[in-house]
Amino acid sequence: MRALIAALLLAMVGPSLAAETVVTDGDTLKLDGTIYRLDGIDAPEIDQTCLDQSGDVWACGVTARDRLSAYIGNRAVRCEDKGPDPDYKHRRIGICSIESEATTLNEWLVREGWAIKFEPYARGRFAAAEADARENRRGLWKGCFAEPRDLRRWNLNGARLIGGGCQAGHENRTRDKLFRVDSAMPPGCPIKAKLALRAVGYEGIYHLPGCGSYRRLKRTNRWFCSEEDASAAGFRKALTCR
Template sequence: MRALIATLLWAIAGPSLAAEIVVTNGDTLQLDGTIYRLEGIDAPEIDQMCLDQTGDVWSCGVAVRDRLSAHIGSRAVRCEDKGPDPIYKHRRIAVCSIENEATTLNEWLVREGWAIKFEPSAKGRYSADEADARENSRGLWKGCFAEPRELRGWNRNGARLVGGGCHAGHENRIRDKLFRVDTPMPPGCPIKAKLALRAVGYEGIYHLPRCGSYQRLKRAQRWFCSEQDALAEGFRKALTCR
């Protein structure tokens, strides 16, 4: 009886273990209705484009999400909740692991080159994993990509381009490929978004499928899977939406 009580108390107080796992982004998981963003790392946004080792454009955001989903497979995942996400209010911050594996998913993504460390929250924990992935040209490091935070801020001209495929002298051509005005829609993410240059910087506007402007907007710079994500990144709803 004491052993049973101890087990129940541990299950209540300990990290969450869920059977229903949905990978929504390269660094975001949904476990039984709770959305966790992996602490200390930054993976490509779901609509982000990268260059491969030959210089061709590929949908790295979708690919990284699928890589993480395949790595987890049908195995159970445990997440240690670190508190609310200060930016994405509908998410929690967490360190997650596959059951009975010592390497966390946070570490695995950086080590395999599918994410980069995100300071200051990483606190230097993933520096060695990132350096190893970069030196061995794993994952994204084979080609060329912009840091995800630069895409979120649409810092086209100032973004640091990283990876073995970033060839000097071709920066403008590379930026045109990575910061596209006609980004293809990722599966399951139908919210179109456009950036407009104002006197004080860019203003982002998103368009839902029901908006009157949705069909008129032929080219989208960004795509979102939910309104919460669009709002968290500073976009506002189009005035044609009711």
């Protein structure tokens, strides 16, 4: 009986272990109701597009999510909780790995080219993995992409473009392809958002499918899967949604 109680207490205070893992984007997991953003890395946003080695646009954010989900499969995942996410109040920072594997999912994503190191939070931990992915042109590095943080800020003019497919002298044209206002809705992410100067104190306004303004909105800067994601990115709900 004492051994059973000790095991239960250890499970309560130790890293979380869940039989089912839901991957919501390239660097975010949900385990038994707890959402973890993978510590020290940055994957493409779910609505982000990139250029492949031929210069064609592709849905790299959706692909990064799907590759992580496929890699995990039905295997159990363990996450070490590193505390609350400073940007998303309902999310935790985690270092996660598949049960019995030494390599973390954080490092795997960077090494396979589906995420980049996110300084200063990475603290140099993933520099070697990123250099290897870049040199071997894995994942995103085959083509050209904007840093996810620049897409989140819609930093069109100052975005850092990286990848083996980026061509010097074509930065402006490339940015026009990467920062699109006509991108298709990512699967399961129907919330439209548009940058708006009139949204004082916010980046812009988001519109839910049931809002009166939803169908009228023709130009969309961002797509979100939940209101929490839209709010955390600095967008407020459209007045027509109330």
